[in-house]
Amino acid sequence: xxxxxxxxxxxxxxxxxxxxxxxxxxxxxxxxxxxxxxxxxxxxxxxxxxxxxxxxxxxxxxxxxxxxxxxxxxxxxxxxxxxxxxxxxxxxxxxxxxxxxxxxxxxxxxxxxxxxxxxxxxxxxxxxxxxxxxxxxxxxxxxxxxxxxxxxxxxxxxxxxxxxxxxxxxxxxxxxxxxxxxxxxxxxxxxxxxxxxxxxxxxxxxxxxxxxxxxxxxxxxxxxxxxxxxxxxxxxxxxxxx
Numbered sequence: 268x269x270x271x272x273x274x275x276x277x278x279x280x281x282x283x284x285x286x287x288x289x290x291x292x293x294x295x296x297x298x299x300x301x302x303x304x305x306x307x308x309x310x311x312x313x314x315x316x317x318x319x320x321x322x323x324x325x326x327x328x329x330x331x332x333x334x335x336x337x338x339x340x341x342x343x344x345x346x347x348x349x350x351x352x353x354x355x356x357x358x359x360x361x362x363x364x365x366x367x368x369x370x371x372x373x374x375x376x377x378x379x380x381x382x383x384x385x386x387x388x389x390x391x392x393x394x395x396x397x398x399x400x401x402x403x404x405x406x407x408x409x410x411x412x413x414x415x416x417x418x419x420x421x422x423x424x425x426x427x428x429x430x431x432x433x434x435x436x437x438x439x440x441x442x443x444x445x446x447x448x449x450x451x452x453x454x455x456x457x458x459x460x461x462x463x464x465x466x467x468x469x470x471x472x473x474x475x476x477x478x479x480x481x482x483x484x485x486x487x488x489x490x491x492x493x494x495x496x497x498x499x500x501x502x503x504x505x506x507x508x509x
Contacts, residue, residue, distance in 0.1 A: 268293065269294075269295065271310065271316070274347065277298070279370075286377065287381065290382075300323045300324025301323045304333070307333055313343065313385060314344070316347060316377075318348075319346060319349070326347075330346065343366075344365050345381065345384065347369075348367060349369075363474075366467060404416060404488070414436060427478070429474075431471055432475045444500065449496055450465065
């Protein structure tokens with residue numbers, strides 16, 4: 268597993284690299300946004316640890332560009348921020364980051380977040396081939412990690428989803444009608460050692476709704492169950508294996 272560390276503070280960058288390599292990960296380090304984009308295109312990292320405040324291009328812009336133009340591999344992105352108030356900015360902007368971490372952070376927590384994200388990738392690589400989920404309006408292919416949305420009779424669009432959005436939609440489609448609490452979704456998608464704020468679930472739900480709902484302010488498919496969590500509603504869900 269290759270991790271790209273994008274951090275302009277040399278001391279923090281060295282610390283992150285030291286702990287990740289100690290855990291057996293391969294690391295490439297750079298200190299600005301333009302270099303991050305270049306490395307993303309040439310190295311195809313599995314995960315990017317991306318500082319918010321960077322020279323040349325900030326982390327939000329780098330994240331947005333990666334999600335708008337995915338390469339051979341669409342990486343998981345863990346955003347770092349030094350200021351607590353920036354969390355709301357990250358949550359409010361649909362940048363495509365999969366998780367965030369506030370500085371100062373403990374190396375143990377950073378490693379746990381990285382492992383939680385990469386474990387999802389390993390789980391999906393072990394899925395049976397040609398497995399898919401289908402509802403009246405959506406089709407997901409777990410082997411190719413593609414998703415389609417039927418928006419009208421005879422009109423289908425490919426959904427441009429981040430890795431976490433894809434995992435979230437496939438989780439919902441695999442158990443139609445089930446009510447998922449935030450904690451259940453965190454355990455399913457991030458892992459039991461997740462240290463962050465449960466609000467990160469709401470962030471990704473909101474972003475997924477913008478991509479699949481006719482009106483994200485009045486959801487048709489992903490319903491909020493007040494005080495409990497979320498439920499996916501669509502007709503005739505099927506599961507197929509090749």
